Amino acid sequence: MKKLLFNPFEKYDARPLLFIGLLAIALGSLLAYLFGAHYNGALDMHISNQGTTFVLAFTENVFAIALLFAGLFIYSYSINKKTRPIDILSTVLIARIPLYITTLAGVGGYMAKIDAVVGEDPGTIEKMLPEILPVLLISLLLIPLVIWFFALLYNGVKTASNLKTTKQIVMFIVTILLIEIVSFFIFPLIYQ
Template sequence: MIRFTQLFEKVADKKLLSIGLVSLLIGSIIAINTNARFDGVLDMHLVKEVQPIQPFLDNIINTILLAIFLFALGKFINSKTRFIDILNTAFICRIPFYLLPLFNINHAITTITDDLLANIAEPELLLQSFATPTAVLLIGSFAIVSILALILFAYLLFKGFKTATNLKKTGHIILLVVTVLLAEVLSKFLVYLY
């Protein structure tokens, strides 16, 4: 059995690509049904209404843009870096974010946040709307899972990029972080262009 930590080393690139494409498709379908937008490489937001094509375009833009940025850095670090390995990294590292919209089944999160925003001017009502055990449990769970998804994203991205480029230097790791942040900024811009 292949351990999760050896995903990029042991799984064939075509199989990783298939997993990534299927995950993007499933994540987009989940987002359509839960009114979620992946409006940045590192972002997922819940909205009032989502057009069916939006999550697909969001995910395609985010994945391709991240792959292009990572590939440019990968070629700088190691001229033998292959695009398929970087593309697989971009696909696989985004999978944890596709689980986040599940918290908004039946508009659970948006209902709570709408109640909170409606009562924001009155602290007593604000506290009452947030003080239900269900609201605290749901928002708390969502926050914890969101943080875990971000950590898992970073881990998968680092492992995949390290495997693809033979990354070793601390300076290159810093460049990796900067590259992801630049991809995030540009992806935000591109997602809201359409």
């Protein structure tokens, strides 16, 4: 079971994983729409007090997937010329499933309410302590999902490109950071 959760790439072919990942895009976009989440970065998910539309959630999701795929494929191909695009794409699609689960943090509106109030007047946090406690609990529950996301991403790239050395692992981390930095410049274009 542990292998299935953290490294399905060794057990399953890329095609069924790709199919599951494509279904997950639709479900993740629907969850973002229902709970007011934005995938506004290659690795980001934020709950908004303004909500979102399904089209915007889907567009943000596709942009995030495209950025991660492009960056990780270029990196993986530089390590191993036999790296297949379908393997990296299925890795990115499957790895994003935990991020889709994080949209459930929007249930009850606590996250959006805190975000709205803190943006207006940071001094009101003391008054909102009863609302902040659920947010802290939700945040603690989100940490394992974020770890799961990165574990899936790493294990997928490792399997697809035969990642082995410490230098390659460090460059994998640098690549992820660079993808996130690039997303800060590209994602604002979606909202224009």
